[in-house]
Amino acid sequence: MTTTTETETPKRPSRVTPAQLRDAGVTRRSRTARVKIRVGAVLTALVVLPVALADLLPLPDSTEQDLASRRLPPLTDGHLFGTDQLGRDLLARVLDGGQVSILIGVLAVLVSGLIGLAAGAAAGYFGGWVDAVVSRLLEAQMSLPLLMMLLLVVALFGPSVPVITAVIAVAQWPEVARLTRSMVLVEREKPYVDAARTLGLPHRGVLFRHLVPNVVRQTSLVVLLLLAQAVLLESALSYLGAGPERPFATWGRLISDGQDYVTTSWWLVTLPGLVIVLLVVGVNLLGDGLRDAVKGTKKGATA
């Protein structure tokens, strides 16, 4: 009898079975988030690591031309990605272009994150005319066609790396600002904010020492998602001829230059395109996964 009791699986004090728990929405979401994070991290690392280590890899110079080796297909004569229309190693060009594209993307999202965080937090905390000004500004900007606006600014100020970084940064701040504002609106009503005020902390102190640290985590996830968008925007500008001046090899320009050879040298367009897809999908999955994980944690904590 005793033996029988020991070998039996201990009964849960609930009618909910482990199988039901496994299939429950929250468990499934948590599992999906983990998968997203892992897949996203792998895809992102596949692109970002070689780009970051491009200078250390044993690759030819990305600008070194060899007119006798034009448009060699992948895996020919030691060229993993083949060569382009001037005999330059395509992998070296893609990695070199990635440094420019990712640098612009990272700088742009950092700047847009800072602008959005500051403007959104101020709008949410102070309300009144500050909120009105920030809200109207971001509504006005969001109502403009983004790519047209970027092309216009680049046409006016010239296509240099700082200009393109600045325009992408300015283009993306509304996303961050909107999110930050809504979160600060919720946070400012909480007792710890009242307590801080009662203790005589000035508004700036309340905002930056208490409110911003509480919203910055979720904001940074949006910023991560914006990185993919920034890389895509930079590629679109380069593709349209408004990217950084040559000889910067950006992903958009590699595709634009290669499209004339699309039927005879598929790799010139396909491989840079694939790299963009890997990075964008990877970053999006990573961002999505982290957001879902944070939501789950927060819900759990609240419960």
Add this chain to the structure above:
Amino acid sequence: MRTVMSQTAQISRRTLLKALGVAGGAAAVSGLAGCAGPTGGPPPGSVTLGLNRSLVSLDNKLNQFDAAVTVQRAVRQGLTRIGPDLTPVPVLADRFELTSPTQWTVRLRDDIHYSDGSPVRIEDVSTALEMYAQVNGSYLAAFFPEWPTVVPVDDRTFTLETERPLPVLDYLMANILVTPAAANIPEELQSGLGTGPYVVTASNRGTGEYTLRRNDRYWAGAPHVKQVQVRFVPEEANRVVGLRSGELDLIDTITPDSAEQLQGLPEVRIERVRGTRINQLFYNFRKPKDHPLAKASVRQALSLAVDGRRLADEILAGSAQSAVGPVAQTLNGSVKCGAYHYDPRRAKQMLEAEGINDGDLRLTLIWESGEFAGDTSVMEAVVQMLGDIGVGVTLRQFEAGGNISEWRQGRAGDWDILGNGYASPVGAALPILQGMYGGTPERERTRDTYQGYVNPDVLRLLDEAYAEVDPARRQEITARVQQVVWDSWPSMWAFVPNSVLAYRNRVTDVALEATNSYELANVGLEA
């Protein structure tokens, strides 16, 4: 009752959504399958041309790139045209002859009329000349050392009088398109009548799209094709895909790489002829006297660093020849003056002799996208070649519609080398030399010279050549002009590309000429 509830629970919301998703996917796939085929070719009896540059007007007062000539002359015509052998052929005139050193006698054909049936009058010719002379920034004005005056003799005959002899006027008049005097103004015409085989029924200069309808009353007999659609398709890859899919019938000025893609396709034909256009990496002659580029020896040294043979044979896939003179060898009166040699060691020595060491010289190379086939690849290759002799190059590429014309005039920014193509629509060397190298100090004040090129020796010889009525003697002077120009090293490298055109088999009788144009009236469609 319990059984019924259980069955209902099996068809959950998720299952329903999945089913809907599958159904939606299937519908989308079947929709996409419909898009996989050609997107719809031109309507019956119609031909669609895909131009590489935007045709902003059917008038040529300001704008005359190669492919535009075909379309512009399908609507408006001149007294002459440049024929397949690059000599003038009468069109609206049946007589065009030099009757004295400063006088040409012209007689209009008796059967010509505009598309509305109204007659062509001598006044239309004189007004056309006035309007071409008055227009600001005229591309054609550079070819005319002076504008002739029209003096009527009778209803159809008139003389073209000049102060000084103008022995190539029959070539030049091929570019003066005639339109009714009352409708002509000193700017590019957006509408109006012409005597050509087609009339315009719709146009959008912003998108560069035009619809031409057959002029059934065309004086030389109605053309074969009922309707011609003209489209501007800037991306070469799109034009190639458009031709392959049947969306476009004919594309012009294609790169050797695109020709390679189209070669062997059963539904596509490719035409190639040696061209008259010269493409150059032209130096900026507006530099101050103490600038290195102001010295011919420095310009020559830079030329020695450019491997023209490799550029022509490999990047341009043998579809171009390095220039051997300041104008294309196909032009009447052109002579061989020398050749571009590749000798980087000597280039470096020559630069050092001028006190220019590694890294001392940095040049800015500007060009407009699509200026010539393979332009970007050529520029990037030149960067490396100059880099090999220690000369740095900054590339500045302008997209079509940008402000490169202001840059060229030195009004928007400084530059050193310009990637530029110079069309030669007149068929003879002398007017082209006049157009490119006949800049005077007066014209330079308004920045109307060719990149600031003003050479008193060339001006004197050009004057002599124009004043000479004896053809043999004139040719001798023309040859000397070319040598003087060549010896001044105006271009770092220049080449003459073949004209390449591709069209679908359903289109017939496309006779591409050296001027990179063809007679649209002769084009037909397979029955």
